[in-house]
Amino acid sequence: MDDVFARYQAALRTGHQLAAEGRFKDALTHYEEAAQVAEKRALPQVCIGGMHLRLGRPKEALEAYDRALELEPDDLDAMTGRAAALLAAGRRAEAADAQQQIVARQAGPPQPPPASADMRTALSRAETLAVAGDQALDAGQTDAAIDAWLAESEEQLEGQRYDAAIDAALRVLTLDTGSMRAHLQLTRIYFRRGWRPEALERIALMRKLLDLAPDPETTAALDEFERRHLAS
DSSP states (O other), rough: OOHHHHHHHHHHHHHHHHHHTTTTHHHHHHHHHHHOTTTTTHHHHHHHHHHHTTOOOOHHHHHHHHHHHHHOOTTTTHHHHHHHHHHHTTTHHHHHHHHHHHHHHSSSSSSOOOOOOGSSSSSSSHHHHHHHHHHHTTTTTTTHHHHHHHHHHHHHHHHTTTTHHHHHHHHHHOOTOHHHHHEEEEEEEHEEEEEHHHHHHHHHHHHHHHHHOOOHHHHHHHHHHOOOOSOO
């Protein structure tokens, strides 16, 4: 048993190293070896899915993430990867459903502690979504790319990686300068970071945009921001 587990760990570590070097096809081979050694573990399948995403193969990535979820239905990395693969394929409605499942899962019982360094997936959840956005954009699926990068921004924000969260939202604005979802996300990040003047400036900008193109949902979101953050 110890020898089998050692082989499993060695295959994962080698896969991680090769993935970090950008050798995604070689990394995939080692992740597939890990999956063969440990057929009941979801982690290798999640890593396989990540490499397929990197290689521009959303269909194969989705198959790997589905296999991971068959083994561990509540695995957040697999759930995020599945949503990312759907976005990379331009299947936005299904991806939105998958994102809702993630939100419901995160609102549930506390998560177990993260795996040790040699056992983590090659791609973080934020990186998986970033790659999905790139793949969707390459395929001409602009709206799906926007969905992916906004999801990435939210993932970065939850990890208090504020600069990365801002970068992801700004990436959206390079595709659609008037994206209210991106402007709202930036406002949210600014308030969380304590950048009150920047948040107020963003709100003022959105109010002007709303004068030109009214949107009750965005107006309600801005009103909520002001109630929550400006009441004092």
